[in-house]
Amino acid sequence: MRKLGAVAATGAVLALALAAWTRQPPLPAQGGAKVTGKIKFVGTKPAMPKIDMTEEPKCKAKYQSVPTEEIVVVNANGTLADVFVYVKSGLPASYQAPAAAGPVTLDQDGCRYHPHVLGIQVGQPLAIKNSDGILHNIKAKAKANRPFNISQPTVMTSSKTFDKPEVMVALECNVHGWMHAWLGVLPHPFFSVSGADGSFTLAGLPPGTYTIEAWHEKYGTQTATVTVAGSEAKTADFSFAAK
């Protein structure tokens, strides 16, 4: 038995080696270029609707003051958070995305989604977590992908994947009408969401000229064209104005 195993193992190694030898050298999945930037916000920060969590004391207890919706989140430094920035076009047709490292987690905590805006690669698992332990349903109102609507009445995690690129998939909970999240599904890893400092980073870009789009839930989209070579680092700032 042991011999048989050894033969099989040797065979497998040889087969792998052969496969590696016969295959064309793969195109570089990652380059060394980088695009960074800030999302500026111009105008008066709009007041966000307050969320009445009276019906969900478990969630309500997680907040010191009355929580508000997260449609527009303006940072202390005057920048805009939750802007999805991604490479819309410009990657060579032969580009092959590296396999995603692991799942992306969307957490339902305090009857809100964390994060509110997120990106994922095609085929990459989305781990949908219910940390609240009360009933949430997660409805993905996908258009290019097939939608889904599943229930999580307890602390649990469900996994879902998306087959096709789609910017953006709206996620919502119908038990709690205020719960909304936005998911960008892309065939590559070049996406970023502006955070608490309003900045974003698209790293590891192969050389090329790219159309970069910045998407915001309320203020729509803006695009910029950026050309990078080798391990260049370029800046692309975006500015959204209050409406």
Added chain:
Amino acid sequence: MIAGPMLALAVFLSAQDTTAGKSVYVKWCAGCHGDGGAGDGAAAAHMLPRPRNFSSGLYKIRTTASGQLPTDADLLRAIDQGLPGSAMPGWKTRLSDAERRNVMAYIKTFSSFFADTSQHVVPLKFSSPPGSGTSDKAIAVGRQFYDSIGCRKCHGDQGRGDGPSAPTLKDDADFPIFAADLHQSWRFRGGGSVEDIYRRLRTGLDGTPMPSFADLIDQKFLTDEELWRLAQYVRSLSPEAQPEVRDVVHAPQITGTVPVSPDDSAWARVARYWFPLVGQVIHKARWFAPAVSGVWVQALHDGTTLALRVSWDDRTESPDTAWLKFEQRILETVAGDDSAGSPKAEPWPDQLAVQFPRHLPQGMERPYFLMGTATDPVYQWRWTSRPRRAVAGLGRGIERFDTLPGAPAGEAVYTHGEWRLVLTRALATSDTANEVQLEAGRAIPMALFAWDGSSGEHGSRTAVSTWYFLALDRPTPPSVFISPVLAMLVTLGLGLVVVRRAQRRGAVPSHRNV
């Protein structure tokens, strides 16, 4: 070798299907579903729920997992049987098998997903229901999961669609959507059997807030059997069969006085009659989305007073400010007619009207059912939830109601999405010119109207019934009760005589033997 021609044949057949299907579609379906299948036909704006938009390939009633395309059999079921509780009728008796198959094939062309070969349309495998599904134990287990998986959030504590999240619900097209009233299984879109309910729990209703609960079995939150118990509990909330509509409401005569309270135990022994209601679409402003689909009526009299108990499901004790936004969305969604612009949501009360002619007719002639006319008015009782009172008056057409001095007594209770109202009035009154005199043994024409204020119903925006009859039964003569008892006693006596004789005869030989 065979695959090539077979494929060609299949392609040919499907092409033929869709061409033939298109002509069926244009003739029978486009009026509601629209020429392009976007659910935007000429009649669509008056409907709630709206006709299906076929372009996204999203269907409520399927045997496939959440988000998956339906099978051909799923689509055919909807075409054949229609979707109860919506405007979609069944077509099985109106269109031929080929026509229905062809139109199904054509409907699939509206969404590119059906042509996408990466879509795997796999019907789920469903188990069979575990037995003793109507036992108290099964129902109790089902109720336990009704609570633990949070059904009440939308469907309410007693399942009448009045949960705290209900006023925020919308479908994928942002139209307002009601959480189903689980007490009316005959109106469930996908059918009202235990099997149907179990399937909806497994698959969810795509495009609506109703999710799939299938993952909970995989994650061992509940077992497949427990999901069946939940379905059995939900089924237990509705009558065994769709209520039959009968023409005559019988009011038995009781000894003592009639119960005036809606929750008096006497009502449990009185037969219920179902009055289906429809939207008032004859006079402007028309109303195409009646919130109250029907009312249950019970009647009793004691020789001097009539008591009428009307109970109906209503998600709100109107006016209810929690529902004002929902009401506004309904009014914006359901187009009325050209008589006025879109009405604004207001905190209207709930209302119920019981209508009689002023005089009992000799023949079949009755006043105009829709609240009478200026020259031939009707006599009505009108009850409102706020102010909580009942009045009597004359309806002179849908726009005019003249209150009379004498009013019926009204007592109403609202709990968990249900109104229970008892109206009582003396059979005979002094105003014989205007107020109907209720006589035993006569067929008394009666019609009903119901308004749900929180659905924007007020004035002519109401739900109506046609004329039915109320019959005050004459007291049952004592002989009816006594004769069977006498007959039984006589039979028993004769039987005893026969047995005695037989015993005596039998006793003699037995003695001899000893």
